Amino acid sequence: MRLILLLLIIVTLVIESKAQDYQTIELDSEITMVQPMTGIVFWPGNSRIETDAISLEFSYMLYNDIVSEKGVYDWTPVEELLDEMASRNHQAVLRFRFSYPGRETSVPDYIKALDDYHETEGESEGRETWFPDWTHPELKRFTLEFYEKYAEKYDNDKRLAFVQTGFGLWAEYHIYDGPFVLGETFPSKDFQAGFFQHLDTIFTNTHWSISIDAASDTYSPFQAQPELKEIGFGLFDDSFMHRNHSGYNTSNWNFFDRERYKWAPAGGEFSYYTDYDQQNVLNEHVGAHGIAFETFVENFHMSYINGNDQPRYQSMDRIKEASMYMGYRFKINSFQSMDGSSIVNIENVGVAPIYYDAYVAVNGVRAVESLIYLSPGETLTCEIPAGSAAPVLTIESDRILDSQTIQYYGTINEPYSYIPQDVEEKVLSIGKNQEVKIIYKSNNFSVRSKNTSLQYVSLHNLSGQRLLIRDSLPEQTTRVDIPAQWPAGIYIIKTNLGTTKVRIK
Numbered sequence: 001m002r003l004i005l006l007l008l009i010i011v012t013l014v015i016e017s018k019a020q021d022y023q024t025i026e027l028d029s030e031i032t033m034v035q036p037m038t039g040i041v042f043w044p045g046n047s048r049i050e051t052d053a054i055s056l057e058f059s060y061m062l063y064n065d066i067v068s069e070k071g072v073y074d075w076t077p078v079e080e081l082l083d084e085m086a087s088r089n090h091q092a093v094l095r096f097r098f099s100y101p102g103r104e105t106s107v108p109d110y111i112k113a114l115d116d117y118h119e120t121e122g123e124s125e126g127r128e129t130w131f132p133d134w135t136h137p138e139l140k141r142f143t144l145e146f147y148e149k150y151a152e153k154y155d156n157d158k159r160l161a162f163v164q165t166g167f168g169l170w171a172e173y174h175i176y177d178g179p180f181v182l183g184e185t186f187p188s189k190d191f192q193a194g195f196f197q198h199l200d201t202i203f204t205n206t207h208w209s210i211s212i213d214a215a216s217d218t219y220s221p222f223q224a225q226p227e228l229k230e231i232g233f234g235l236f237d238d239s240f241m242h243r244n245h246s247g248y249n250t251s252n253w254n255f256f257d258r259e260r261y262k263w264a265p266a267g268g269e270f271s272y273y274t275d276y277d278q279q280n281v282l283n284e285h286v287g288a289h290g291i292a293f294e295t296f297v298e299n300f301h302m303s304y305i306n307g308n309d310q311p312r313y314q315s316m317d318r319i320k321e322a323s324m325y326m327g328y329r330f331k332i333n334s335f336q337s338m339d340g341s342s343i344v345n346i347e348n349v350g351v352a353p354i355y356y357d358a359y360v361a362v363n364g365v366r367a368v369e370s371l372i373y374l375s376p377g378e379t380l381t382c383e384i385p386a387g388s389a390a391p392v393l394t395i396e397s398d399r400i401l402d403s404q405t406i407q408y409y410g411t412i413n414e415p416y417s418y419i420p421q422d423v424e425e426k427v428l429s430i431g432k433n434q435e436v437k438i439i440y441k442s443n444n445f446s447v448r449s450k451n452t453s454l455q456y457v458s459l460h461n462l463s464g465q466r467l468l469i470r471d472s473l474p475e476q477t478t479r480v481d482i483p484a485q486w487p488a489g490i491y492i493i494k495t496n497l498g499t500t501k502v503r504i505k
Helices: 002-021 076-087 137-154 189-202 226-230 248-255 275-280 293-300 316-324
Strands: 039-042 056-062 091-097 120-124 127-131 160-164 207-211 234-240 266-270 304-306 330-338 341-348 359-362 379-384 393-396 425-431 434-440 444-450 457-460 466-470 479-483 489-495 498-504
Touching: 039 316, 056 076, 076 091, 137 189, 189 226, 234 248, 293 498, 330 393, 341 359, 359 379, 434 498, 444 489, 457 479, 466 479
Parallel strands: 039 056, 039 304, 056 091, 091 160, 160 207, 207 234, 234 266, 266 304
Antiparallel strands: 120 127, 330 341, 341 379, 359 393, 425 434, 434 444, 444 479, 457 466, 457 489, 489 498
């Protein structure tokens, strides 16, 4: 017994000695730039492309620019474009497409020359438009081979942030105007299922995404084969923030699981439905239709959004501000260091994870733990076998350009968080004729749902710490009241139906 007590005393003294050796390091660091792989996206031809208000550029690509003869691939157009973007300190989002209103298809010439290959000519958006012949086995074989070669070439290329893919007009998963015939002008559901499974095996590093329009049973196999939704593809929404976004668009996001952002990126493009949409989406606090851009970004956990026209309507400062609110942002909560060892606690205070490996490093030595998929509000404690009296902390990733940097908020710095206008009532539209209304009155929040049920309601501070939760609610619960008994400020209310910020006065 005496021996055991002696050992316990020795272990305790060693632990205390080790703890006393660590020095608390205070860091003064702000996020002043758009973080890599996030933000507003421009096209390469934009007159304001030489800017630090963005970190990403988008481009359509043509299959027949890469392949003209069977089995012969010339990636020069992609190489030149990626190098051009990287020279501006930007990474790429690329989308190969077959069909575009008013144009011929980008099907390779050798396929078009086959006697039994017959494209469809039709009218789309009032323009003469061609559609591929998806009855032909060579087009289907080529498409699978193309993406296999694409992945072999670029799956580990740091110049390429994200891949988008799909079929139909603009590869957006529809032929909303034109001669749609499943299996003829649009690939069959069986081929699509095989295509998705194929991409799941060949892209092992680069994230690829499809349009939210693929939720439609008219076009895709997902409703008939829901197991396909388990594939880890991301989503893009190319009519983001239009007037009726809470209907069709939101239903499609819901179909693919609103938690998908935890493992796959969410992106898209500002709505072109009307000029008004483009002109007003970034208006502070109200957006184009009464809901702020920042609120949309929080609700859909957006990492990036195509906003090529925004320099016509908004200042570059506003575009940079909006870009910086997207995707991940990291804060160092605590940093302890001594010779040869450091302990760091880091938090994601952004709206989405980082989707590639990134590591806390001290004096150039990386932690073992990766920050990949660290969700908003989550923390990670890293032990790094490096340290000193004046340690240097960085966040490193092999998936960003050598010229890019992942910044962080220091231990003494407060993260920026969007503060909505001071309103007494907030309404979250979550689907057709469904909504959640939050009413603040007499130091009480009343959370009420319409045409749907509440399963839980929780209140959090801006650091993500949960202050209160009401769960295990009876079925068909449509109202939950929670007290606003905390100090004045901005808080977050989360429910199974959506998340929003509220103000306690």
